[in-house]
Amino acid sequence: MMNGISPVQAMLRRAAAGHTDNSDRLCAGLFGSSSNDESRKQRTGHVAKSLALLIGVSAMSAQAAERNWYAGIEAGRSDIYNPSVSGISSSSDSSDAKGHSNAWGLNVGYRINAYFALEYGYRRIFDGNLSTLDPKVSTHDVSLLAYTPEFRRISAFARLGVSRMHDDGGASFVLPDRDSTEAHFGLGANWRASERVNLRIERIEYANTYWSRGHVLQFGLGFSF
Secondary structure (H helix, E strand, O other): OEOOEOHHHHHHHHHHHHHHHHHHHHHHHHHOOHHHHHHHHHHHHHHHHHHHHHHHHHHHHHHHHOOOEEEEEEEEEEEEEOOOOOOOOOOOHHHHOEEEEEEEEEEEEEEOOOOEEEEEEEEEEEEOOEOOEOOEEEEEEEEEEEEOOOEOOEEEEEEEEEEEEEEEOOOOOOOOOEEEEEEEEEEEEEEEOOOOEEEEEEEEEEEEEOOEEEEEEEEEEEEEO
């Protein structure tokens, strides 16, 4: 023994000292000297803030993507024209009449992605006078909407679908009500006012009503949820 320390203890101390020196050199090589501790802390803080911001943005994007359902209300003006109703002669005043009416509707839809949506709507497209007739036309519509990419929150869209249409003659003489399945199509523009609110203007053309043809020009207000 030397100075009360055995050779084994001396070997262990030298090994421990060598391990410490190697660890210090390794840490210094990876992170710099101890004089750079403050810089490392600053870099670590910046990285943590960047990660937090990235996680927050990702969470907001995921939350927005989950708002695929929407519902809305519509109001506008409609026209029906060139009626071809059985029992009305072609020489009558009403055979070439054209009528205007207020129109309104409700809709609910599912936004599949940024470019396509499926939508159901109930619309009262005509409720007014047409010469000697007082027709009332309502529809249950199922549509596919196709959107263009947004530019400054505005996108154009096209609509194509089928309508279950109910026509009520509403005349002073008896005309049978009629239910039929017809096609419709439309063109419009959508403005995303906020994350949840959308405004749109659209014209929908109905291929065939009791009164031959009709269209609706309408404004809509929609809410995503």
